[in-house]
Amino acid sequence: MATRRQRPVIVNIAEDEDFKVLSEKRYSFNWKSFKKTTTVYKLRIEKENDILGVMGIVDIPAEKRVEIKLLATSIENIGSNKVYDRVAGCLIAYACRIAITNYGMDACISLVPKTQLIKHYMQKYHMLNAGRQLFLEGHALFLLMREYIE
Amino acid sequence: MKANTKKHTSGELAEALVYPVTLTPAQKKEAASQLAAARKKAQEKMNDKNKLALQLLQLKFQVQDYIESKKYDIEKHFGYFLKQYIEILELKRKAFAEDISIDETMLSQLINMHRTPPDYISIRLELHSNNIIPADYWFKLIEKQKEHKIKTDQTLRDKEKKFVHKTAIGL
Numbered sequence: 001m002a003t004r005r006q007r008p009v010i011v012n013i014a015e016d017e018d019f020k021v022l023s024e025k026r027y028s029f030n031w032k033s034f035k036k037t038t039t040v041y042k043l044r045i046e047k048e049n050d051i052l053g054v055m056g057i058v059d060i061p062a063e064k065r066v067e068i069k070l071l072a073t074s075i076e077n078i079g080s081n082k083v084y085d086r087v088a089g090c091l092i093a094y095a096c097r098i099a100i101t102n103y104g105m106d107a108c109i110s111l112v113p114k115t116q117l118i119k120h121y122m123q124k125y126h127m128l129n130a131g132r133q134l135f136l137e138g139h140a141l142f143l144l145m146r147e148y149i150e
Numbered sequence: 151m152k153a154n155t156k157k158h159t160s161g162e163l164a165e166a167l168v169y170p171v172t173l174t175p176a177q178k179k180e181a182a183s184q185l186a187a188a189r190k191k192a193q194e195k196m197n198d199k200n201k202l203a204l205q206l207l208q209l210k211f212q213v214q215d216y217i218e219s220k221k222y223d224i225e226k227h228f229g230y231f232l233k234q235y236i237e238i239l240e241l242k243r244k245a246f247a248e249d250i251s252i253d254e255t256m257l258s259q260l261i262n263m264h265r266t267p268p269d270y271i272s273i274r275l276e277l278h279s280n281n282i283i284p285a286d287y288w289f290k291l292i293e294k295q296k297e298h299k300i301k302t303d304q305t306l307r308d309k310e311k312k313f314v315h316k317t318a319i320g321l
Contacts, residue, residue, distance in 0.1 A: 028167060029170065034170070055168075056170075068168050069168075069170055070168055070169065070170040071167060071168035072166065072167050072168075073166040073167070077166065078158060078162060078163070078165075078166040078167070079157070079158045079162045079166075080162065082166075087166070088165055088166055088167070088168075089165075097211055100204060100207050100208050100211060101208060101211040101212060101215065103208075104204055104205050104208040105196070105200075105201040105202075105204040105205050105208075106193075107204065107208075108189055110185060111168050112171040112173065112181065113168070113169075113171070114169050114171065116160045117160055117163060117164040117169075120160055120161045120163075120164030120165070121164050124161075124164060124165060128188060128192060129188070130181075130184045130185040130187070130188035130189070131180070131181065131184035131185075131188070132173070132177060132180060132181035132184060132185075133181050133184065133185050135185060135188065135189065135192075137189055137192045137193065137196075138192050138193060138195065138196035138200050138201075138204070139195070139196060139197075139200045140192070141204070142200055142203055142204060142207075145207065
């Protein structure tokens with residue numbers, strides 16, 4: 001997961017201490033305000049503490065679905081000069097992993113996209129269009145997993 | 151400075167962000183029915199190979215989570231996950247035993263943990279799963295059980311006590 005060479009990463013649930021460093025300035029959103037309504041996961045390089053990406057999800061067992069409510073890579077990993085590539089893809093794949101662990105072949109992940117980003121999510125992450133939402137299920141889910149998680 | 155929508159292209163933003171979007175109750179209702187319909191179509195298109203691959207991934211992640219957790223669960227031994235594996239494949243035990251060149255009696259012993267799995271079984275299981283479940287996962291399940299036994303076996307401690315004549319700090 002890097003611009004030049006791959007680095008092993010770890011995804012864990014963000015702890016109270018982490019919210020002190022998850023500033024809006026570096027991670028685009030006010031993460032504290034999503035602490036109660038979503039489960040927030042952080043991504044970092046193995047054996048390093050710096051958080052490179054954050055994702056807030058909601059598990060919906062009744063629908064066998066995990067919804068990504070918000071996601072952000074750290075500011076230095078956005079755009080053409082980013083330090084690391086594939087941070088968001090690894091986090092999305094982690095949401096897929098949670099869905100597969102819980103729901104097996106019925107697993108689904110979804111998100112509500114901003115209109116102008118729809119085609120990019122579809123191209124980049126194999127997402128399928130369901131009108132207001134994008135989702136990954138079945139073959140598409142498997143494709144993303146193969147691309148991002150060993 | 152947070153992500154700048156003017157500075158970055160929409161492609162760059164999509165590679166880095168999912169914006170929180172709030173829907174009205176009516177929009178939520180519409181989104182839910184659209185998604186249900188689209189998922190139904192996607193499920194209909196899913197072939198048996200994809201279904202099986204996802205079920206095997208589910209088992210892989212369940213094993214991974216268990217071997218990485220600090221908790222020991224007496225139910226979750228090598229044989230428990232092996233039984234799950236055979237059930238996912240919908241194979242008769244006899245057929246599966248033939249697949250990996252062992253006899254059915256040995257397979258039953260492995261499932262019921264009446265026999266410690268030899269190392270080659272982990273390798274054969276990795277190969278049988280097309281590398282979806284690596285050999286070291288199976289091996290670590292055996293190790294986890296052994297670790298628990300060595301940590302908690304008081305009978306073995308009592309038995310071995312007579313062989314230790316002196317202790318390091320002489321107490």
